[in-house]
Amino acid sequence: MSQIELVLFLESAVRLGIPLALAAMGETITERSGVINIGLEGSIIAGALGGALGALAFDGAGLGVMVGALAGLTVALVFAVFAIGLGADQIITGTAVTIGGLGMTGAVYQARFGATGTELSLPTLAPLAIPGLSDIPIVGSALFAQAPTAYVAYVMAPVAWYVLFRTPWGLELRATGEAPTAAEAAGVRVRTVRFAATLFGGAMAGIAGAHLALAHAGTFAENMSAGKGFIAIAVVVLGRWNPILVLFAALFFGAASALQFFLQALGFDLAYQIFLAFPYVLTLAALAGWVGKSRAPAALALPWEPHR
Template sequence: MSALDIGTGFLEASVRTATPLALAALGECISERAGVINIGLEGSIIAGALGGTVAAGVIGVGGGFVAGAMAGMAVAALFALFTVGFRADQIITGTAITMFALGLTGTLYRTIFGASGVALSTPTSGVLPVPGVSAIPVIGPGFFAQPVITYVAMLLAPVLAWWLQRTHSGLALRAIGEYPEAAIAAGIAPRRYQALAVLFAGAMAGLAGATLVLAQAGTFVEGMSAGRGFIAIAIVVLGRWKPLGVAAAALLFGAANSLQVLFQAMGWSGIPYQLFLALPYVLTLLVLAGASGRAASPASLGKRS
């Protein structure tokens, strides 16, 4: 295998792996800019994966993505009820909801599909090359020969960046995350914005979960979210709470996850593959440790008001 083929495969795998991370992290970025850190993101991802699996078998792949987003939003609605409505502690509530969602999806999966599971019968979204640019060496297959959901993630980052900077609602959301008292004085309803931001984050996380099934794995596996919700939170920190930075950070994590494939292709078979599988989680810890005290997080993030 030539170096060009290895580089092309690595970039393609990095972008594909980064897609669900980017979707979840972009949603979480909006939630955190409103002052709410959704530790329950993992629960929305796994709910979206199961929702997408069930719906895709009935109404097709498109319906599976919609159902995944709705399932993720349903989990987020429960989180918003307690944290935004009842002002409960966000960390404790998010942790409890994640555990609840992981257990519930496992139970529902076995109830619906039985002990044998859904196997590999779930319909999936195929690759849609962009004419012309997909033929560019290395970059073309990596960025422009992907499933449609990847293009959605690519477009969403600049749209959200524009929305936060250029619209009244985006500026209001930022004001709530930074200076909630000033936002209230200006006639802005913080709880309404926070609830909507959390629901959006849940929908995006559910879409990320559906992507895992319908654009990548082709099947549902219990616990297949595999910590991606927590990695998405780290991505938001690395991206400095800015959508474009979050998208770039997601690609970095996607590349870290794809290194195992690259190393194996290079013949580094003597090194246990488990070390490569651990890279994204090690990177998560390094990012959170390195960002401590440096990242300019929203001033009211995680605070009950």
């Protein structure tokens, strides 16, 4: 690999890792509160369509990202009402929200742009080079000449870590996920905390979706989330529910996905579909190899009702 190829590889690794990082970081907060949101995929696709429609409506990618975040949050709200408000099973609720999110975005897209999907060209999120940092040899442009959404992920990782492990809020959040009844006895409003954590996760997934539409593709396509919500949930496990480790795990996955294009470009004669399957196989392998050492929040996925 020449130096130029290496730089290109790192750039695409970071670009592909960022949506995973954004979604997984939100999900880390959600899961720390004891809620597993399998509907993350639905929030991502809603964020992608919301981002696309927002960018068109306001003729600007930045506002598109805001609309995307709002769309992701709205989908997470549906999940939260059923899974937290009504105490319904989180896995099944999340599955329904994913099916509904994919269907709803498909229906809206077809209604707006026709069943065949006319070529949709969107205002894109232009890369923003950080002066100084982006001049670092090799890794500089890969890390610091990315779309602005990438910096949301970089900043969010230490901030989320600090809030989670060094503030009273973070303590309440973790207590809610480990021992909700004890947290309630200590005066924590468990369901409120879980609602907030879930909506935050949805908004982050929405930003991830908007990033897919506005920074990657420059267009929206049905099912363009392509399982990233599920990979993000696996990334949370690999990052051991720690926002900083989660950022690194997501970038690692970005590198794995970038590798598929790279090996192809370098002339490895493997079928295209095998490359497409690669990130999912890698996720499975990584889960099998790593997970034994980590521990999920004790109350994860358990429905809980207040004691009054």
